[in-house]
Amino acid sequence: NAGVTQTPKFQVLKTGQSMTLQCAQDMNHNSMYWYRQDPGMGLRLIYYSASEGTTDKGEVPNGYNVSRLNKREFSLRLESAAPSQTSVYFCASSELLAFGEQFFGPGTRLTVL
Amino acid sequence: DQQVKQNSPSLSVQEGRISILNCDYTNSMFDYFLWYKKYPAEGPTFLISISSIKDKNEDGRFTVFLNKSAKHLSLHIVPSQPGDSAVYFCAALRRRGTYKYIFGTGTRLKVLA
Numbered sequence: 001n002a003g004v005t006q007t008p009k010f011q012v013l014k015t016g017q018s019m020t021l022q023c024a025q026d027m028n029h030n031s032m033y034w035y036r037q038d039p040g041m042g043l044r045l046i047y048y049s050a051s052e053g054t055t056d057k058g059e060v061p062n063g064y065n066v067s068r069l070n071k072r073e074f075s076l077r078l079e080s081a082a083p084s085q086t087s088v089y090f091c092a093s094s095e096l097l098a099f100g101e102q103f104f105g106p107g108t109r110l111t112v113l
Numbered sequence: 114d115q116q117v118k119q120n121s122p123s124l125s126v127q128e129g130r131i132s133i134l135n136c137d138y139t140n141s142m143f144d145y146f147l148w149y150k151k152y153p154a155e156g157p158t159f160l161i162s163i164s165s166i167k168d169k170n171e172d173g174r175f176t177v178f179l180n181k182s183a184k185h186l187s188l189h190i191v192p193s194q195p196g197d198s199a200v201y202f203c204a205a206l207r208r209r210g211t212y213k214y215i216f217g218t219g220t221r222l223k224v225l226a
Contacts, residue, residue, distance in 0.1 A: 006161070009194070033214075035216075039216060040116075040152050040218060042119075042202060042216040042218040043157070043202065043204075044216070044217055045213050045214065045215075046214070048213070058213060059213065060214075079175040090156050090157070092156075099208065100162070101147060101159035101162065102159070102214065104149075104156030104157045105156050106154070106155055106156050107154075107155070107156055
């Protein structure tokens with residue numbers, strides 16, 4: 001089992017460019033999450049998906065969109081990247097929403113110039 | 114509004130001694146708490162959790178204590194080992210309602226050999 005995988009590992013964008021961060025899990029989990037980690041801020045929830053077909057905003061959703069493509073995959077899209085979106089992005093999954101531990105991917109380091 | 118606070122950004126401990134990491138929260142509706150460990154360039158990994166109906170949970174060298182009246186939890190690592198050197202995040206969850214994991218800002222633990 002690969003657990004939670006994320007692509008790409010690193011990305012540099014120019015202001016205004018768009019991109020999609022991909023996430024997949026092979027644990028048959030129902031719930032998936034996107035976080036960003038910034039220095040001194042901890043992890044902040046961007047969006048989450050309780051189950052296939054549903055998505056909800058987290059703490060910092062502005063500037064992002066998500067798609068729960070199927071049970072395995074949950075993508076995060078930046079339509080028009082801004083320097084404030086420079087961060088490390090983590091995808092996570094859990095068996096059920098709000099129950100038990102989350103399993104995290106290795107992260108995507110994004111720099112927006 | 115930081116609902117989960119880790120007031121010590123860093124902590125150094127001698128190998129073999131006890132490490133105590135602290136976490137305070139403000140929302141009395143949180144009913145589940147977790148600790149995660151994070152190594153550089155990796156995603157966080159789950160360490161230990163505690164439900165609000167308990168005041169202690171133990172797993173090997175790791176013990177989490179919950180003081181609901183003080184809205185305080187702590188992670189004890191005994192004995193500390195150099196491999197425990199990492200950033201530790203506490204997280205809180207309100208299982209009914211918001212379904213969002215709220216993370217603290219992290220404490221960097223360094224175990225000195």
